[in-house]
Amino acid sequence: MSLCSLRHVSAFYGDFQVLFDVDIEIGEGQAVAIIGANGAGKTTLLRSITGMLKRTADSIHFAGRSITGLPAYAIVALGIAMVPEGRRLFPSLSVEENLMIGAHTGRPGPWTLKRVYGLFPVLFERRRAPATQLSGGQQQMVAIGRALMSNPRLLLCDEISLGLAPVVIKSIYEAFPAIRAEGTTLVVVEQDIGRALAMADTVTCLQEGRVTLVGRPKQFSRADITTAYFGS
């Protein structure tokens, strides 16, 4: 069953068009990887879903209703959370306060402070520290925990491995099975193709704002993906 569907989504930054008629179906409980080169429109796609960017009329549906006209703060309350690129933690808030503000909408669900600390025990030790004093990997854990605190049905992760050491990336990705076990649907935007394909049920490749490949990761050869990624 489709949880979130994008039909003919076009997006602009001013007069500059970034997305052209993008169609994506995200099934409930699935893990979807969105891959593509820099500037392909991956982040723009996530920003369109969250309402941070104005979208073309009636093109995005979530849980059976159109969310196209809704502002970002109302979309979170429906159950879509985002881990933004570069983490974007609140520097004036402590680790614990960053997590607590994730629960601002008061959506009920399995994720509480205690559960997030269970998932990332190191955050419990550092809970009083200002969020920006943590290491990059720990900050990424706060960003993921902050998104989980809103108990999302759909969790969007934008480039969570960017700028982190491989061993740190591995420890962060180890958290995803526990998140998916709650039935949370996952959309992961990654430049690290190998990692994205390893965890995803379906993969969508974007190139210059258009979908160039959709399907199960196993369907495709390296050459297919390279073509979809860079063009032929």
Add this chain to the structure above:
Amino acid sequence: MSVFALVDPVLQGLLLGGLYALFAIGLSLSFGIMRMVNIAHGDIIILGAYATLVVVNQLGIHPLAAMVVVVPVLAGFGYLLQRILLNPVLGEDILPPLLVTFGLSVIIQNVLMAVFSADSKGVHADAIQTASISLGGGLAVGWLSLVIFVVAVAVVAGLELLFARTGLGRAFRATSDDQAVAQLMGINNRHLYAVATALAFGVTAIAGVFLAVRTTFIPTLGPSKLLVAFEVVIIGGMGSLWGTLAGAMLLGVAQVIGFRYDSGSGVLAGHLVFLVVLLLRPQGLIARTRDL
């Protein structure tokens, strides 16, 4: 020189700082949360003073009791003003809100002029306007000054507690850090900004009531109060309300000492201290550092 001549102006200046802190807190709040400078801030103080006059004349209650009416009315005015007029012009560019609030300043002054004339007005309170407590050695502090100072400290402490301990305070700080990501947390920034302005105007209304009880006022007094508020916020350090209180007390002491030295140079002494602080410690007395 006697001890009295030294201690008395310092004491009176510190107490005057209470009033100046109340003048400045609203300005500090709207800059801190929304990065918005309200040029009409001083006129809101004067609006509060005239509102006190109206409430006292209509209801016949004590001017300090008028606060119960004036504060919520101005807070409500602030909420609506932010939602209707100011939210639409808030953005990356800081100029539009400056222009809009400058226009608002002109409008408020002219409406007050049309309704109340240019004659100076005042409200009559009971003995609190003149009563004082003797501290011995010729030292005395006015009851009113003391009440204003205590209220100022209570307001600063209350707001600091609100910011540090409550969900609303957390939302204010998060929005101040990064309003786009704050919306991703489900924070409706339009409503939150309006609540911030309501809070700022509420505190400013308290200042207006005290100004009305303390002295006479005319419709065009606002800009001079805005200047005091600016100096206090900059001396104290942006983003710290305890800094605002400290800055207000320093400015108060400078003015009173200047005034004692020469009755025409009190305000000038305040400006000079402001300039010295700006030169030696541009981040203010209590700077709240943020790694953004």
